[in-house]
Amino acid sequence: MTIDNDSIEFKLAAVQTDVRLGDWQGNMRQVLQAIDAAADSQTQLVVFPECMLTGYCFESRQEALQVAVSVEDDCWQPILEATARLSCHVVLGFLETNAAGQLFNASALIGPEGFATVYRKVHLPHLGVDRFADRGDRAYRSFAAGQARIGLAICYDSSFPEPMRVLGLAGADIIALGTNWPIAARRTAELVPPARSMENHLFFVAANRVGTERGFQFCGCSSICGPDGVVLASVADDQETILYADVNLRQARNKRIERTVGAHVIDRFADRRPEFYGEVVRPHEQGVDTGDH
DSSP states (O other): OOOOTTOOEEEEEEEEOBOOTTOHHHHHHHHHHHHHHHHHTTOSEEEOOTTTTTOSOOSSHHHHHTTOBOTTSGGGHHHHHHHHHHTOEEEEEEEEEOTTOOEEEEEEEEETTEEEEEEEOOOOOSSGGGGTSOOOOSOOOEEEETTEEEEEEEGGGGGOHHHHHHHHHTTOSEEEEEEOOBGGGHHHHHHHHHHHHHHHTSEEEEEEOEEEETTEEEEOOOEEEEGGGEEEEEOSSOOOEEEEEEEEHHHHHOOEEEEETTTEEEETTTTOOGGGOGGGGSOGGGOOOOSOO
């Protein structure tokens, strides 16, 4: 990759792997192996699939709570030690619980200094553990990971353009999406990452799992996309692999795109007219005002 003098170099990785339902220790071993492999390539951000540490296809809330953990639990120590030793950040999916007995489909951003944040999935489909999880209760924000600003989302969240735009407006250079797209969602895996990266002129890392869990086969098709929806790295099938991409963060920070000098210029953020978007935040049950009065 050719880097200009004003660039901010950053290396991304998306881990596409199988996950064992309810096997925290086995999944943890896979995570640590992948972090070591990515660190050998000087990777600064490693993104893992949704529910990487726990699996996804639980059949009841109680079953899921048996493997859910708190961020204060000692089980995180191997990850904390690895990220500190290797000076990298990871985005890692798991099931989170707390003293109130809540259950969240969560994603943690962990770096050399520990937990940067935990995001809780906001948009829950009628599928797997999401049928029993509590809705996420934290706003979409971006967080520092070295020189980059990272926005977190999980799987079905990406099917809604609004939260991806909020992350862009919050300063995210990179949206890190852990996901469990099954075979039936293959078109989502193919179309959504480049669309969201193009809409917001930023980098988009989609790490999907593979394998079969309780009758659901997962499609893989992980990808790393850049501004304007350019696919920087992808895998078209369900093999276990790690995707890499070297990026220049300044590309995501410059929203002004001059395609023809002086004749074709767009700015995906400055050109917005949010005063006309009120219907976007109107709850669905209130209906749509068509203006036919």
